[in-house]
Amino acid sequence: GLRGHVFKLADYPDGFSLLLDMEYIRLVFPRLQLSGVAGATIDLGYTEHLWRDNMHLRLQHNYVATDRLLCSRDTIDWLCPHPRGFRYLMITVRNAKSDVVLKDIALRSAGYPVKHTGSFKCSDKLLTAVWEMGALTQETNMEDAYVDCVGRERGMYGRDTIIQYHVNLAAFGDHALMGRCMQLYGQSPDSTGKFRAVYPNTGDYTIADFALNMVEGYLNYYENSGDLDRIREDWDAIMKNMAWFSSLSDERKDLLLDGEWHLHKGIKAHYGGFHGDLTSDGYMSKKGIHCSFTCTYLIALRSAIKLGKLLGESEAVKDMERRVKILSQSIRTKFWNPKKRCFSDNLKRETHSAHASILAVLAGAVSKQQLPHVRAHIANELKSIFVNGYDPKDGAICSPNYAFYLFDGVYRLGLPETAEGMMRQGWGWMLAQGMKTCGEYFTLGSSLCHAWSAAPTYYLSRNVLGVHYPNAPECGIVEIRVAASKDVTWAEGAYPHPKGAIKVKWHMENGRRVFDHVKAPRGVTVRSVK
Known part of the structure; x- marks a missing residue:
């Protein structure tokens, strides 16, 4: 040497x-x-x-x-x-x-010390490699806070932090670092009351939908850690953040949000009024009264209601429940395109991205009658995340980070084959380029180790292993609900639990899923749900 x-x-x-x-x-x-x-x-x-x-x-x-x-x-x-x-x-x-x-x-x-409690492998070697790539990416981007990428600004961004916490849940099961991040975010609101996009900083760097994402992030943190004290301490900050968006919502009787609010108010906003996803040009309009922006607000309202009920904040909850009722109806009726049988990105029906329909699903705004049409639309729309069908040189209809939300919706719609296909194509492309960690985008020109892109690790563990905590944050009962396509014929791994790990191994036999074992720490009850 x-x-x-x-x-x-x-x-x-x-x-x-x-x-x-x-x-x-x-x-x-x-x-x-x-x-x-x-x-x-x-x-x-x-x-x-x-x-x-x-x-x-x-x-x-x-x-x-x-x-x-x-x-x-x-x-x-x-x-x-x-x-x-x-x-x-x-x-x-x-x-x-x-x-x-x-x-x-x-x-x-200089990295944050983690214990490798989680693991995953399955019959599809590519999906196994994708899981490992995400876990390595996540471990690399943990220090005294979750950071977006250690080779560049090393910033604690709101959306990134939420995605990273979930990846950590599958790979390491740590809660202390997220607790510190949330403590910092409770101090982050700018002069308008919105949570800053990246913190600590003293500037006006806010991204509207990132600020809404943070409210859901507080709920995610509580549901996995049980740390109600953090919610209680930051409740005023959460409510001031929500108040800004409620004021914007009140500009219309239907409470829908304008993605171009910054233009009407004469404000220079980072990434415009609505950041959304960085898709290929023309795929998703971000102009006007906007579906995904409004759905993100509705998701934040539902999250804040759950937190408010835990704290006994009945008056705040009452007002937010009123808003939820109006918004659910407004989204369901005004963004729905009956001819295309999916949700439009804005009231002008300029585009019909997968994002609009999936965000409506996540927001709980889709009717039973609309749901099968949405499912068919998403299955068709996400056959390829690359515009040309095979690589990103002509653009992608979603970025690796926003796939965190798309995966959630795809699995909720009962489309595991779609989720796995997205992982094979997008993250398989990264592996084919020789990358060991997840890139910021589907390109070699940006960060090549960006933790907001590691979401497949979380979704593979949660769905292909099937580990769920139905009474979270209480983890005494574990449900095994596997959601895997027919292409995955066996899987095994471990999912972190406060007392150790839930270990699962299964294989397919004559068209039926057979569990070789499901092991849990002493005192934990395991239920298998078909």
Whole structure:
């Protein structure tokens, strides 16, 4: 190896560079020990991208981490004072006056310590690899908070945090880190009352639907941790956040939300009035009175009602229940396109994305009569997430992050084959590019280790293993409800439980699912639900 290697001045009179490839991005404290460097300048550059020559770091406006050491002594033992996230590390030594000895390069992990309680494998090796890729991505992006990507801004984003918490539930079962994140988000509202998109920061960086997502995030956290104290402490912040959206909703009798509110109010909003999903051009209009935006508000209302009832906030609950009743009817009637038999993205019926219909399902706004039509629409619409049917060069109709919500709706509609197909195509494409971790988008040009894209790990564990806690946050009863396509002929793994893990193994035999075992910690009751 390189330890003890001598870089002779005669061989490298102008200096030398070392390029190290860590295979995938890591968050570490680099430590460098050298001798023979008195008077030398040492630069360390960090990134996850190289130029096409595979020799030079591709540093961009959001990949700028570098360190420079000016050596006054012959021997140095330097430990970076702050963690660095990188796949590629380039060490360049200039102006050395003698032979340089590389005594050691060491990398000390700066990641959050997790226990690998969850596991998953099945008859489909690709789905198994997708699960493992998501778990690795999640582990990589955990430090003192959930961060979007350790190689770039390392920000705690609202939507990202919620997705990451769920992936963690399947892989590690940790709650302490999410508790800290929620504590921080309780302090995050800006001057309007909305939760900031990323926190800590003192700016006005808010994204409207991310702020709504956070309310559902509080419910998710409570239902999995039982930490009602956190909800109680942050209740005022939750209500102030909701008040902003209720004020916007009150501008119409039907309470539907305008995706272009920022234009009417003369406000410069990050990502516009409604962020939604970054789909291919023309697939989902974000203009006007908007279905997905309104459904996201309705989901937040339903979440806040559940939390309010736990806290005994009857007056707030009463007002929100009134809104839920009106909104459910408004969404059901005004966005429904009877000719296409699906939900429109806006009242102008400009587009009919899968998102509109799935968000309506998640919001509980779809009637029994509409449901079979929605199911057929989604099964057809999501046959391919790539526009051209085979790769992302012509665009995608959903991004890896928003698939977290789409997967939820697809499974609720009883379409496991659709969910598995999306995973094979989208995340299989990532694996086919040689990626070890989930990319931010279906592209190689952005972050290649972005935890908001790891949702398949959660949904595979929850559905193919079938582990559910029907009385959450009380976990004394576990239900096994498998939702897998006929293409998956066996599966086994473990799902984290407060007392250990729920271990499941099953296989198909003569068209029937046979459980080889379902093991649970002592005192836990297991029920099998067909």
